[in-house]
Amino acid sequence: MTDTMTPEQRHRCMSHIRSKNTKPELKVRKWLWSHGYRYRLNVKSVPGKPDIVxxxxxxxIFVNGCFWHGHGVTESLVQGSRCCKIPQTNREFWVKKILRNRERDQENYRVLQENGWQVIVIxxxxxxxxxxxHTxxxxEVLLNNNMLLLYKCHEPIPYINEEDTPLPMAAENE
Ligand SMILES: [Zn+2]
Incomplete structure (x- = not known):
């Protein structure tokens, strides 16, 4: 991504970081809906106002744009990543901006988890x-797992390592 936006465009773009109905989010919603899952959108009472609740x-569920949310960008990797190429122009500004977005995301996830929510980032x-x-x-697996957590299998199902304790074979009379 090159930095060819006018300040105005950039402003407009940035104010849409966590906007509704972005295309990637729609893809997720469409898939979930067509597979029988139901959800709510941008629920204000849920911390961090997730895209899908x-x-x-x-x-x-948060559906994150790779650039704005800095996919793969870390403090030590401020060159950007494969997904999130930091523009050459105003590099410092962009690095700060994206790292701040990431921090805010992490904070949102943390608050949610503290309130007993499971967080899925796509x-x-x-x-x-x-x-x-595939994604x-x-x-779907994560969702089902989260459902299981809610039903609270307090006692873990004992895991039997068959190599350690071979189970007796059942002998059937012919
Ligand atoms: Zn990415």
């Missing part, structure tokens, strides 16, 4: 046609 699963790049199905199947 699935109360029965006590799960908040990145824009994980919704490309070639990978969206959403993973999300």
């Amino acid at each position: 699935m109360r029965p699963y006590r799960t908040a 990145w824009e790049c994980q919704l490309k046609p070639a990978v969206i199905e 959403m199947r993973e999300v």
Whole structure:
């Protein structure tokens, strides 16, 4: 991404960081809906105003744009990442901006988790046609797992290592 925006465009763009109905978010919603999942959008009473809220699963889903939310960008990797190329112009400004966005995201996730919510973050790049199905199947597994957590299997199901303790074979009479 090159920095070719006018200040005005940039401002408009930035004010949409956490805006509703972004395209990647729509892809997620469409998939969930067509697979029978129901959800609420941008619920204000839930901390961080997640994009998608699935109360029965006590799960908040964020669909993050790779650039604005700094996918793969860390303090030590301020050159940007494959997904989030920091513009050469005004580099310092962008680095600060994106790191701040990341911090705010992390803070939101933390508050949610402290309030008993599970957080799922889906990145824009994980919704490309070639990978969206795989991504959403993973999300589905996470959702089901979150549902299990709610039903609280307090006692973990004992895990039997078959190599250690071979189970007796059942002998059937012929
Ligand atoms: Zn990405």
